[in-house]
């Protein structure tokens with residue numbers, strides 16, 4: 001006996017109904033991007049490992065534990081979209097052509113660590129990046145864009161948490177301050193965090209470990225590390241969000257697990273998911289373009305996790321079945337049947353014919369199961385008279401119709 005292969009753990013194979021609901025999410029998101037003036041780009045699944053080490057950060061979970069590396073090469077399956085969009089932007093010197101860009105993207109992302117519940121090896125992101133401005137108005141647009149997509153695809157219960165990390169100088173002060181607060185209790189944290197306290201204290205705040213989480217919750221994190229510009233930016237944004245009627249919670253503990261974020265960060269959770277996991281997140285990354293060798297240009301973006309959205313959305317089903325079935329009494333009429341099938345398909349009618357050896361009764365049963373409204377029956381006798389029988393499955397009546405009139409007759413009745 002040959003082996004029956006299984007799908008790779010942490011990957012999902014979607015059936016037609018799931019694929020339909022997946023595609024609906026993507027389709028609706030694309031419409032919203034279009035309305036907001038974001039242009040979609042398509043980027044490869046493979047990137048140089050260094051791109052993410054430099055941008056997402058060496059001590060982040062994504063880079064430390066989760067990268068899906070191609071063995072023996074400095075190539076990884078992309079873990080996220082932002083660094084890649086910026087790679088594309090810089091490689092093509094887009095900043096020389098225009099001072100402002102709005103991009104969107106959709107596609108699979110990968111994670112190399114052992115898969116756990118809710119954490120897939122291959123998952124999908126819907127994301128957007130707006131490059132070229134540090135305006136808090138743009139922060140508000142990005143936030144309202146992500147909320148709008150969630151509205152349109154039908155996520156009813158959602159909450160938006162926002163915070164600011166400040167500029168890179170503020171982040172340095174914040175780190176120093178945190179290190180002082182954490183170092184005394186170092187032994188209470190997990191092994192990874194004990195290392196992070198030294199190297200990158202900010203990453204302690206988003207450690208997933210339970211003990212670390214409860215320790216972090218007791219920390220008093222205020223806004224004292226912010227310079228006046230960054231404080232102003234955040235205040236302006238909050239006033240604007242109020243003005244726009246976008247509800248949010250200010251969460252000083254929200255830092256996001258990527259090094260490139262500066263200033264505004266946000267996260268959207270849904271109680272419908274039944275856990276604290278975010279369904280989407282984003283933020284500003286005003287230093288990233290420079291850090292990847294480009295000029296100093298500000299940008300902001302976000303990404304939504306498609307698999308998590310699928311968990312909370314009502315399952316809608318695709319339109320099933322066919323309108324017309326072309327049956328043959330005798331196998332030697334198959335060519336004629338296929339010709340008529342093609343003709344009907346050419347008119348955009350959902351039609352099928354049989355490929356198995358089945359009796360007429362068997363074919364009618366199949367047609368009924370598939371929801372066909374009409375069955376065209378081809379028999380020797382009728383064909384000899386250039387005709388077919390057209391059976392109406394609802395009324396169970398049938399009539400003889402000239403073969404060159406049957407397409408129009410069906411068209412007029414469905």
Ligand SMILES: [Zn+2]
Pocket residue numbers: 166167168169170226227228229230231
């Ligand atoms: Zn600042």
Ligand SMILES: [Zn+2]
Pocket residue numbers: 189190191192193204207208209212
């Ligand atoms: Zn930890």
